[in-house]
Amino acid sequence: MDADRRSNAAREGWLIAGRDILHWVREPWGLVFGLAFNIMLILMFAFLFGGAIDLPGGGDYISFLLPGMFALTMLFGLESTMTAMAEDAKRGITDRFRSLPISSASVALGRAIADLLSSALSLAVLMLGGLLIGWRPTTGPAEIALGVVLLLWLRFALLWLGVYLGLRFRGAGATTAVQVLVWPIGFVSTVFVSAETMPGWLGTVAAWNPVSATAAATRELFGNPTGTTTGWLAENAVLGASLWPLVITAIFLPLAAGAYRRLRR
Template identity: 35%
Template sequence: MSAWAYDGTAMLGRQLRRLRNNPGLVVLTQTMPVTMLLFFGYVFGSALAMPGREYRSLLVPGLLVATAANGIMTGMFQAAQDTHRGVTDRFRTLPMSRAAVPLGQAVADLVVTAAGTVPFLLVGLAVGWRIEGSVPDAVDALALLLLFRFACTCAGIYLGLLTRSEEAAGQLGSATFMLPLLSNAYIPTDNLPGWLRTLAEWNPISAVTTALRDLFGNAPAPGGAAWPVAHPIAGSLVWCAALIAVFLPLAVRRYARGER
């Protein structure tokens, strides 16, 4: 095993133990998507023109992607917490790969996200959502979802390393809840004003949500004019590749340089 892989595995174990010692945070992050599914599915579903079950079929993929986008917030807060409590400085004194800490954090978050997706899907099935496509397509949808979570976590880690305090990271991270609202995760975008619809369709969340709806075989939202939504699988992969290519090297470089 190469040095960076060995170091990254050690950091992965450290992050998982850290989450084990903070069960309240784990419970909150895992139950919140289920709570939102029940709230949006029955409250919004009854207010929209489409029947409740049809809306829940539209909603489940959107909430999965919105939860994945929260990787920005969790990555930001954990990176800022380690930085401003001196943990990151101690890691820098060790003879280890500079990529190990950011990668360990991102992969640990991915493991927790994968585990938390299972109960969410079970609740989705209980409220009427169904996987109407093929099993291979459904597996591809989950793989794409985890790839997007990894990309968002990389962005969050870099932003967390930039912040000047844990409080600033928490405030900035909480603002990311607006991102799913400016997408097609909760409602179709066809009735939005022109400029707002364009903004929503170029939101990476819209491309990934549309891709998941297609792969799960659910009722798709009306097609959009923007290329990422018109070609959702290709658009999602491009967005994920771009986010990882930009933010992962930046996070590693920022960690290695130790600037504040």
């Protein structure tokens, strides 16, 4: 019976994900503008500021920047998840789903599937763009595949934070509040510069940022300059990129489930 319920929840989740994907096909501008913004950041830092940035341990700045931007894109996806969940809840769509004889996990699962597919597509486009401007992974297919998995693993964890925020905060200022949360986390990291070039306390904060862990791990797995020569992150980047999303998921998946159950009570 439990296996049957899980199978039904998976099928229902795919159906709900299909609804979200159809919505993006009909109104693709959110995805397009999001990608354009990330490409603009890459070009700006790579060609406008890149010549002034030195990396500890040496190496090409574009090769350092691109894996960091891939990780930052996974973080920026938090806003789209939160906004979509908040809109569905505010317009009563989530309540309609709750009134149907479907698993309570199906709605969140559908959002997770759709957003992961969207993030995988965005990541593929950014990687192709990186190749066009000179970024090159220098390791084998297994290492590159693991790097992509770690990027999507971070996105999966942040999905539950986005679902929770979207269900809990649906006011007009909710999106702005998420932007205030996301931007400091994204920039106080090793996405654009090495933590070793920052003041001591700030470098420590940046080094322990979950985005930094994923950025460092993907740089290592892609064979790109890591910008780290000492410290825990330099020696345990893949471990950190594996554990941080696990911690985030363990915290926010139950919170998101609880927020969904409490809707309209």
